[in-house]
Structures are given as C-alpha cells and as structure tokens.
Amino acid sequence: MTPRGVDFDPLDPLTRALRQLPEPRAPQTLAPRVMAAVYARLAHPPARTWFEWPRVWQVSSAAGVLAVLVGMVLVWPMAVALLQPAVDEMSARAVAVVHNAELTLSIAGVFFRAVWFPLVVPFLAVVTVMTIACATVGAMLDRVALGGASR
Amino acid sequence: MTDARAFEAFLLEYQDMVYATALRLLGNPMEAEDVAQTVFMKAFERFDQIGTSPSAPGWLKTVTTNVCLNHLSRYRNRWRFFSELSRADAHAVDSWTSGPQDSGTPGPRDPNTALDEALMKLPPHQRVPIVLFHFDDLSYQEIAERLGVSVGKVKTDIHRGREALRAVLR
Numbered sequence: 095m096t097p098r099g100v101d102f103d104p105l106d107p108l109t110r111a112l113r114q115l116p117e118p119r120a121p122q123t124l125a126p127r128v129m130a131a132v133y134a135r136l137a138h139p140p141a142r143t144w145f146e147w148p149r150v151w152q153v154s155s156a157a158g159v160l161a162v163l164v165g166m167v168l169v170w171p172m173a174v175a176l177l178q179p180a181v182d183e184m185s186a187r188a189v190a191v192v193h194n195a196e197l198t199l200s201i202a203g204v205f206f207r208a209v210w211f212p213l214v215v216p217f218l219a220v221v222t223v224m225t226i227a228c229a230t231v232g233a234m235l236d237r238v239a240l241g242g243a244s245r
Numbered sequence: 246m247t248d249a250r251a252f253e254a255f256l257l258e259y260q261d262m263v264y265a266t267a268l269r270l271l272g273n274p275m276e277a278e279d280v281a282q283t284v285f286m287k288a289f290e291r292f293d294q295i296g297t298s299p300s301a302p303g304w305l306k307t308v309t310t311n312v313c314l315n316h317l318s319r320y321r322n323r324w325r326f327f328s329e330l331s332r333a334d335a336h337a338v339d340s341w342t343s344g345p346q347d348s349g350t351p352g353p354r355d356p357n358t359a360l361d362e363a364l365m366k367l368p369p370h371q372r373v374p375i376v377l378f379h380f381d382d383l384s385y386q387e388i389a390e391r392l393g394v395s396v397g398k399v400k401t402d403i404h405r406g407r408e409a410l411r412a413v414l415r
C-alpha cells in the first residue's frame with residue numbers, strides 16, 4: 095500500500111523493509127490484566143452521569159424535577175401565608191434582642207466613660223509618677239548616701 | 246451488562262494490533278502495555294456499540310493513536326527541546342551506524358530485528374511521524390495536524406529518522 099502524499103519510492107529498500115516488519119505480539123500478561131480490570135469494573139461500576147442514564151430514567155427524573163418546581167411555585171403563596179405570623183413573631187423577638195443589646199452597650203459606654211476618665215486615668219498617672227519618683231530617690235540615695243554600696 | 250466472555254474474545258482478537266500500534270508509537274513495552282489496557286477499558290465501556298461493529302479495528306487504532314499522542318504530549322516540551330538539537334540527531338545517526346550498543350551478541354543479526362530495534366530507539370519526534378506515515382498511512386498534512394507542528398518539520402523529522410534507519414540496513 096502506498097501512503098498518501100508519499101514521495102518515497104515504494105521499491106526503496108527501507109520503505110520495503112518497514113512495510114515487511116512483523117507486527118509485535120502483545121505480551122502474555124496483557125489479556126489477564128485487562129480482564130482483571132474488567133472484572134473489577136463489573137464488581138464496582140462507576141456512577142453514571144445523568145447523560146448516561148437510560149432514556150426512561152432521564153425522562154422520569156426531568157418530570158420529577160419539573161413537578162417539584164411547579165409545586166413550589168403553586169405552594170409558595172400558601173406557605174408564605176402560613177409562615178408569615180411565625181416569621182413576624184421571630185423578627186419581633188430579634189428586634190427586641192437587638193434593642194436590649196444596644197441599650198446594654200450604651201449603659202456600658204456611659205459607665206466606662208464615667209469611671210475610666212475621672213478615676214482610672216488619674217490613678218494610673220499618680221502611680222506612674224510615684225514609681226518614677228521612688229526610683230529616682232532610690233537611685234540618688236544609693237549614689238549619694240550609701241556611696242554606691244549596693245553595686 | 247456486558248458479557249465478559251464476549252469481551253475477552255474481542256480482546257484476544259485485537260490485542261496484538263493495539264499493542265503493536267502503541268509500542269511503535271511509544272517505543273517502550275511497559276508504556277505500550279499500559280496504553281493498551283487503557284484503550285481496551287475504553288472499548289469495554291462502549292462494547293455494546295463496537296463489539297460487533299465492523300469499524301471496531303479502526304476505532305481501536307484511532308483511540309490507541311490518540312492515547313499514545315496524549316501520553317507523549319506530556320513530554321512535549323522536552324521533545325521539542327531535543328528536536329531542535331541537531332547534535333542529538335547526528336549522535337543518533339552515529340549510534341545506528343555503529344550498530345546497537347546493547348546487542349551483546351556478535352555475528353549477523355536479523356535485519357528485521359535490527360530495524361525494529363532501531364525504530365524503537367529513534368527519538369519520539371522522529372519515530373512518531375515515521376510510524377504514522379509508514380504504518381498508519383497518514384499524509385504529511387495529517388501528521389502535522391495531529392502533532393501540532395508544521396509540515397516542514399514533519400518532513401525534516403521523517404527524513405532524518407529514515408536516514409538513521411537506513412544506516413541500519415547498510
């Protein structure tokens with residue numbers, strides 16, 4: 095057989111030799127390993143996608159999904175009417191909880207501002223100044239009166 | 246469910262053809278066996294359609310070729326890199342001229358065996374177009390499209406590969 099688009103002489107020794115090459119034989123191990131894989135596949139078939147389902151299953155599943163959608167559209171107003179009181183009650187409770195939280199936070203803020211700035215800040219300032227003063231006096235005493243004996 | 250026995254008969258009938266195609270394209274018996282298994286598992290998945298079809302051999306050959314080319318494309322960067330090195334080609338020709346280095350047994354050898362070994366040892370960028378050209382009867386244009394390279398490169402690679410093989414026949 096002459097390949098298409100060939101410009102090699104079919105009588106060329108290399109072309110003839112290539113044509114006459116014997117077909118390599120499959121190893122003895124190929125068929126057993128393929129069949130082992132086949133039996134494993136049969137034992138645990140992979141899940142098929144929707145596109146690979148039988149036609150009947152595809153039609154049935156599509157009809158089921160459609161029925162669910164139609165049902166939801168029809169039932170939706172009824173469900174809203176049924177659930178509306180419960181939703182209103184829950185939202186009222188949530189509003190109350192949020193309101194209480196706001197109130198608690200504002201009281202905590204007032205308390206914080208009332209205690210922190212008038213009392214805690216001056217106290218911390220006094221403690222800091224006194225600490226520095228004590229350290230300074232201690233250092234002066236150590237150097238002048240005790241002559242650095244502590245070192 | 247697919248009849249496993251029918252598939253086994255199918256497998257035994259075509260395993261040599263699939264394995265030979267894969268081995269010639271890949272040049273590696275282990276990889277060829279892996280590819281053959283992949284091809285037959287694909288065949289098993291659609292055995293209902295191709296099991297008794299007269300186009301089964303063609304389908305198997307096409308799928309085998311595609312799987313092999315996909316396999317080789319994983320190494321395409323390396324393949325292209327080496328294909329640009331003319332020194333590698335020269336070395337390949339030299340090595341064929343001096344004969345296979347691992348033959349080990351002195352004396353005359355079967356020309357078919359020597360040629361087959363030389364074909365297996367060609368670099369992929371030369372072996373693949375030669376196999377597609379001489380064994381699958383694809384044209385230069387078809388080979389270039391399959392490999393995603395220019396027709397000129399296909400011609401060059403086939404020419405260089407043939408020169409390397411011709412040295413074995415001398």
